[in-house]
Amino acid sequence: MKKATKTEIPRKTVYRLSVYLRCLHKLKSNRIVTVSSEALARAAGVKPTQLRKDLTYLGQFGVRGLGYDVEQLSQMITVHLGTNRLQPVILVGAGNLGNALLQYHGFEPEGFEIIAAFDQDPQRQRDKILRIPLHPMSKLPHIVQEFRVRMAILAVPAAAAQEVANALIDAGILGILNFAPIVPAVPEHVALNNVNLAIELENLSYFLQE
Amino acid sequence: MKKATKTEIPRKTVYRLSVYLRCLHKLKSNRIVTVSSEALARAAGVKPTQLRKDLTYLGQFGVRGLGYDVEQLSQMITVHLGTNRLQPVILVGAGNLGNALLQYHGFEPEGFEIIAAFDQDPQRQRDKILRIPLHPMSKLPHIVQEFRVRMAILAVPAAAAQEVANALIDAGILGILNFAPIVPAVPEHVALNNVNLAIELENLSYFLQE
DNA sequence: CGGTTTTAGTGGCTTTTTTCACAGTAATAA
DNA sequence: TTATTACTGTGAAAAAAGCCACTAAAACCG
Known part of the structure; x- marks a missing residue:
């Protein structure tokens, strides 16, 4: 029986979120502001559908037809992983x-x-x-x-x-x-x-x- | 469609086999010649049933009521992992x-x-x-x-x-x-x-x- | 030698994870 | 404004992994 409010994030997803975060850092340092699930997935070494599915656990903030905002997405992941404090x-x-x-x-x-x-x-x-x-x-x-x-x-x-x-x-x-x-x-x-x-x-x- | 002769060993199992091998090395250096699935599983940080299931991919050579021969098992795994040559x-x-x-x-x-x-x-x-x-x-x-x-x-x-x-x-x-x-x-x-x-x-x- | 205990092997049930197919939405071009 | 294109979001199916209950065999004990 799951809580409706906040479904537990699967173990594997949590792990991959870290990988995505690392890729996003890399993109950010290259002044790239927007990235599609396909591009980010390739960088992280996973399939685009998996990436999207993983991200749905954090809510939705991708823009259809455009992709994800690099800054926003990396902040979102950071918050969820609790890595904002040193x-x-x-x-x-x-x-x-x-x-x-x-x-x-x-x-x-x-x-x-x-x-x-x-x-x-x-x-x-x-x-x-x-x-x-x-x-x-x-x-x-x-x-x-x-x-x-x-x-x-x-x-x-x-x-x-x-x-x-x-x-x-x-x-x-x-x-x-x-x-x-x-x-x-x-x-x-x-x-x-x-x-x-x-x-x-x-x-x-x-x-x-x- | 699987080959009847040699079913593919699952990814995760392959990984755990390495872990088991490492534990067996440890046991061997302690002059322990026989180990039960329960003891080995605990050392490897998995459940006994999983260990046994994993080992069935290599065939069966455990002795009921006694356990596995450390030397034999570690050789078996070594052969399967292809780590026998340097x-x-x-x-x-x-x-x-x-x-x-x-x-x-x-x-x-x-x-x-x-x-x-x-x-x-x-x-x-x-x-x-x-x-x-x-x-x-x-x-x-x-x-x-x-x-x-x-x-x-x-x-x-x-x-x-x-x-x-x-x-x-x-x-x-x-x-x-x-x-x-x-x-x-x-x-x-x-x-x-x-x-x-x-x-x-x-x-x-x-x-x-x- | 018979009973008891220990421990491996296994079929299938459950849970988790991945993948797929497609619906839906925004941007862009014409 | 409409069509087109480029994406994301997601429910459902499939696959994989994990787990358990039970069977069977061997060892041990008296």
Whole structure:
């Protein structure tokens, strides 16, 4: 039984909305003010009908015969995704991948800011003078609380993933972006997204054997 | 109309098989020889019934009342995913993320080896003496051919993504793991997987606003 | 050896997601 | 003003994915 007022947006649609938003940013920076569902769909790598269907969850503001207003649409999506405010994020695990992510500046323009990093050994591998402080794990609860952090990036080895995840959850973290090669168990109320680069490659390789 | 002999494995199942494989590796390194669908499912973050269903695509070799043989199962999956041979992979774009991926040693144990990297400016940011050579883009076709490379990791800025993707495809690359924030258009025969860290974070953030 | 427990395999039901076909509306051209 | 063209919006059908209840087999225990 669905609410008539605001139907839940499907999981997959939410994901694609982010993709659309990214494409819209790109269009905007190219001074393009209007885009058709076909053009935007192609940019996002989906079918036009799917794009339109996805957008209907946000209401209707496309102009028939013309397309969508880039600015308006991207604002609409932004509002719905709740990305209008800058979100503080912490990162745990300053190994290979963790350091890489700290040096990666792709989050800020999208509304996320890594405000602190944590590691078992806070002396670890600081060859670059990073603007992001590296703390010992013990400081985690304090910082999470002080900055009201809700999301964490988990970039620790498999063996430590579950333990660290537990620590994050205890500290009040509500969403975990997991890079560890195992999937930590999390309670119902915690959102978990997994990214495993090896799996992506492997998956790819499956589809290219003809 | 399906072939009776070998039903196509669903996309999602293929993806999860990789996840299972990873969990099995973990179990194997812990000297565990047998695992139940329930235990493996929990490790992989799926439901036991789904795991079993997924495995039926490979045939049946679980032992009722006991579980699956870790070694046998992981070999079975490996064969099906076609990951038994070491796959050479190239990386394009030695910026922030590209360098990070080069320093990331998570691919080798999974059967992938980054054999070469490419960048517009091959002098770029080689603070670490990497064992992986960094070439100018002009050498791409030659190396792809010589090492029979089929997959590439694309880690260039959005503005260059399409152009570089085209170059990869022209050189004979069949699968692209794309980290650029736009989705390049690729012909039918080329497999494309997209990874966008900002999108993952954004997606996560959506699901934690109650 | 028989009963009990554990655990895989499966058919089909349910839900979710995608696709399609076409109705509807605005802009534009003539 | 009318016709034409270029789009979007959407209900319904189709496809895909997920889930559950149940069956069957093997192991284990006494």
